Amino acid sequence: MSILDLKQAVLEANLDTVRDGLVMATFGNASGIDRASGQVVIKPSGVSYDTMTSEDMVAVRLDGTRVDHHLRPSSDLDTHLVLYRAFEGIGSVIHTHSTYATIYAQALVPIPCLGTTHADYFCGEIPVTRYLRADELGEHYVAATGEAIVEALKGRDPMAIPAILVAGHGPFVWGATPKSAALNALILEECARMAWFTRQLNPDITAIPDALRDRHFFRKHGNSATYGQEKVV
Amino acid sequence: MSILDLKQAVLEANLDTVRDGLVMATFGNASGIDRASGQVVIKPSGVSYDTMTSEDMVAVRLDGTRVDHHLRPSSDLDTHLVLYRAFEGIGSVIHTHSTYATIYAQALVPIPCLGTTHADYFCGEIPVTRYLRADELGEHYVAATGEAIVEALKGRDPMAIPAILVAGHGPFVWGATPKSAALNALILEECARMAWFTRQLNPDITAIPDALRDRHFFRKHGNSATYGQEKVV
Amino acid sequence: MSILDLKQAVLEANLDTVRDGLVMATFGNASGIDRASGQVVIKPSGVSYDTMTSEDMVAVRLDGTRVDHHLRPSSDLDTHLVLYRAFEGIGSVIHTHSTYATIYAQALVPIPCLGTTHADYFCGEIPVTRYLRADELGEHYVAATGEAIVEALKGRDPMAIPAILVAGHGPFVWGATPKSAALNALILEECARMAWFTRQLNPDITAIPDALRDRHFFRKHGNSATYGQEKVV
Amino acid sequence: MSILDLKQAVLEANLDTVRDGLVMATFGNASGIDRASGQVVIKPSGVSYDTMTSEDMVAVRLDGTRVDHHLRPSSDLDTHLVLYRAFEGIGSVIHTHSTYATIYAQALVPIPCLGTTHADYFCGEIPVTRYLRADELGEHYVAATGEAIVEALKGRDPMAIPAILVAGHGPFVWGATPKSAALNALILEECARMAWFTRQLNPDITAIPDALRDRHFFRKHGNSATYGQEKVV
Known part of the structure; x- marks a missing residue:
């Protein structure tokens, strides 16, 4: 994918989150990466969704230096960069404050895998990071958020659990493409919403059986070479 | 109804579920059957709702062999076929992951008949299947889902209870026509939503009286020759 | 208001309930009365909202005999007629299955007056009828519903509490005009929704003070000659 | 900003609240103030949002006397005036009955600061006023509402907590501009909604750490000369 195509794809991902009701006001940003050139393309800061074009998308290098552009990148850029450096398989990162995912982040409760809708996309519960410490809230805050995400995902495959809840804040989500x-x-967001109501209806409910979860996840994600090939497909 | 008309009716039922907010992303499929010819018409797999036409609908025989078509049928086809073979009175099957019905399916809780809205269409509670066993999750999984539905409905009239919740998954619904x-x-979906909030408001509430339930159900469904003629109408 | 104007007003009230999301499928009907001629105008049965015109509205007399028309009146007509005969001050009746009001009706819980939004339109809690008895479910069922409403409102001013919840069914609402x-x-509907969430948030909350309730209700309804003139305005 | 520009800005703020779903029926009003001339511009009473123009906005002086206009100002004018006189930094006041904020007002429960969405705009919990006393419900009622707001905010910076919940009524919100x-x-409204669901999910959850709250609030509001410059930015 050329950088121009990537900018178009990143624009569309940003607009998708707005159209899907995941982003209120300016609480969201999507980015993508071209692994060949090491360039990351991200939403600019403070441009209206109504008039945003693919040319407004800002390209930076993985170390954060600017490739082009008169516009400033999203203020959450450093979180995205940490994730691209830590998770080599991912091609896009999206941050929203979508209602129910944010509710779980605020409650410090992981989203359990209570059904096949969840298992079709996430192979297990969505974890929550710890709160950032006071010493992480200075200039390094945005990058520290990324580091807390990587810490919380330790021991899990980021392509099998392509989302995280930042404590007291909201979700970051990723994938192969924007x-x-x-x-x-x-x-x-829909899984968080359904999990909330499911647990209130039946507080004793636990995650679906592992075999059912894997059956669904690997049906949709079985082509990935990095995990799961030995499991039941 | 000709196969062409059936394809049009199946297309419209698929679009209805999207318009009514019952289907997020691609989590849904509708089919219909022509009992005279034994042909089942179902949504193709992986075609966008925006551009889908009646000609895209795929016709297969009750044993699953293809009648026509370059497109693959919905991956849930085998569940539909099991239901058509088991429930002779039904003319259409629809699968969604609609939010509140899925919540009940995930909680493993039947939807009780708490009001006349429910009783106008469903003559009693909507049951939940058991979880599928590990040995049912292989190639036979989709058909096994249908078999679990038939098992859970045993002893009930599928036209009086035209819906089921598949444990940890979501609803399947049927009817005389698409x-x-x-x-x-x-x-x-609306009855599931109202039941959820009704029970939270008054945990002691039980189903409406049987006579009131029957009064409503058989007012709308009294012409059916297969049940209920001896009851109060 | 002429009968033609009344038919237009009744049409608009029917369309209002659909536009406001209070009526799903065909679960609703609105009517109005011309007290001078004793004619009641009501939505026809089984006509689509999309194509319905004011000429489709059906006029009947207070005893239920037809004034005009090839179309059948709403199947809930007899409930409306009982209310017009019992409550002389009302000029319109509307029935919906709106979600939260129906939830209270299903839970057999009155809607308490928890705020000024409620008090601006309803001067106290909205009561629930008893369930209809088995002997009331025959041909007389629809009229018996009206009689249960009148029974439940006994001792209250129908213009001060212009709504009721029919047990296990849903709301009937009325007013001076369609x-x-x-x-x-x-x-x-909005008050029912807010009451539900208010009580879950604070189970100990009780109705707002009577003086605050009256301050709001009689600000909007103080011109009525039939009640409240002696109270604080 | 000229009075003409202010009228346009006030019109747009009124329309924003309707578009954002914060105002049902006529339950809302927005105003703005030109501090140089001491003129307050507010929505007129009883004009439809569909046809409202900037010329319909009514200008009054801070003492409530009319500057211009054939239309009556919103019946809540006196509450707005009390707030403009008490809080010198504010340039606009908005009243709505938005669903979840009103639920908290009805429950007499402050909205806790459970996440960064909240902290980006409100530097702490949103308080609730006391109920108005019976002797405040006469002609002075609307102004008394403003006085109860000022009383409830005592000791807090109105620019750091630019909102309040009036007990049993609903929110008043303000800001530098309409x-x-x-x-x-x-x-x-979104923070109230998320707080409701967060607390039900985890009843033990408390406010986010003060340092995290301040990090977010002062990032967006750090240019204000009136508070916070000495805190961590």
Whole structure:
């Protein structure tokens, strides 16, 4: 994918999150990466969704230096960069404050895998990071958010659990492409909503059986070479 | 109804579920059957709702062999076929992941008949299947889902209870025609939603009196020759 | 108001309830009365909202005999007629299955007056009828519903409490005109919704002080000659 | 900003609240103030949102005397005036009955600061006023509402907590401009909604750490000369 195509895809992912009701006001941003050139493309800061074009998308290098552009990148850029450096398989990162995912982040409760809708996209519960410490709230705050995400995902495959809840803040979601990351953000929100109501209806309910979860996840994600090939498909 | 008309009716039922907010992303499919020829018409797999036409609908025989078509049928086809073979009175099957019906399916809680909205379309509670066993999750999984539905409905009239919740998954709904099945799917979702909030408001509430339930159900369904003629209408 | 104008007003009230999301599928009907001629105008049965015109509205006399028309009146007509005969001050009746009002009706819980939004339109809690008895479910069922409403409102001013919840069924709402009855139906739904969440948030909350309730209700309804003139305005 | 520009901005803020779903029926009003001339511009009473123009906005002086106009100002004018006189930094006041903020007002429960969405706009919990006393419900009622708001905010910076819940009634929100007040009203509603669901999910959850709250609030509001410059930015 050329950088121009990537900018178009990142624009569309940003607009998808707004159209899907995942982003209120300016609480959201999507980015994508071209692994060949190491360039990350992200939504600019403070441009209206109504008039935003693909040319407004800002390209930076993985170390955060600017490739082009008169516009400033999203203020959450550093979180995205940390995730791209830590998770080599991902091609896009999206941040929203979507209602129910944010509710779980605020409650410090992981989203359990209570059904096949969840298992079709996330192979297990969605974890919550710890709160950032006071010493992480200075200039390094945005990058520290990324580091807390990586810490919380330790020991899990980021392509099998392509989302996280930042404590007291909201979800970050990723995927192979901007399009799939935007879909993951939408599914995450619906799964969070359904999990909330499911647990209130039956507080004793636990995650679906592992075999059922894997049956669904690997049906949709079985082509990935990095995990799961030895499991039941 | 000709196969062409059936394809049009199945297309419209698919679009109805999207318009009514019952289907997020691609989590849904509707089919219909022509009992005279034994042909089942179902949504193709992986075609966008925005551009889908009646010609895209795929016709297969009751044993699953293809009648026509370059497109693959919905991956849930085998569940539909099991239901058509088991329930002779039904003319259409619809699967959605509609939010509140799925919440009940995830909680493993039947939807109780708490009001006349429910009783106008469903003559009693909507049951939940058991979880599928590990040995049912292989190639036979989709058909096994249908078999679990038939098992859970044993002893009930499928036209009096035209819906089921598949444990940890979501609802399957049916009806005499694609149009009525789509309406049943919509009513089911609203009844599930109202039941959830009713029980939280008054945890002691039980189903409405049987006589009131029957008064409503048989007012709308009294012409059916297969049940209920001896009851109060 | 001429019968033609009344038919137009009744049409608009029916369309208002659909536009406001109070009526799913065909679960609703609005009527109005011309007290001078004793004619009641009501939605026809089984005509689509999309194509319905004011000429489709059906006029009947207070005893239920038809004044005109090839179309059948709404199947809930007899409930409306009982209310017009019992409550002389009302000019319009509306029935919906709006979600939260129906939830209270299903839970057999009155809607308490928890705020000024409620008090601006309803001067106290909205009562629930008893369930209809088995002997009331025959041919007389629809009229018996009206009689249960009148019974439940005994001792209250129907213009001060212009709504009721029919047990296990849903709300009936009324007002001086079709326009005001439609507004009452909308406000009732929002008050039911807010009451549900208010009580879950604070189970100990009770109704707002009577003086605050009256301050709001009689600000909007103080011109009525039939009640409240001696109270604080 | 000229009075003509202010009228346009106030019109837009009124329309924003309707578009954002914060105002049902006529339950809302927005105003703005030109501090140089001491003129307050507010929505007229009883004009439809569909046809309302900037010329319909009514200008009054801070003492409530009319500057211009054939239309009557909103019946809530006196509450707005009390707030403009008490809080010198504010440029706009908005009143809505938005669903979840009103639920908290009805439950007499402050909205806790459970996440960064809240902290980006409100530097702490949103308080609730006391109920108005019976002796405050006469002609002075609307002004007394403003006085109860000022009383409830005592000891807090109105620019750091630009919203309040009037007990049993609903929210009043303010800001530097009509545009920012309308945004505050929208964010308040979403924060109230998320707080409700967060607390039900985890009843033990408490406010986010103060340092995290301040990090977010002062990032967006750090240019204000009136508070916070000495805190961590």
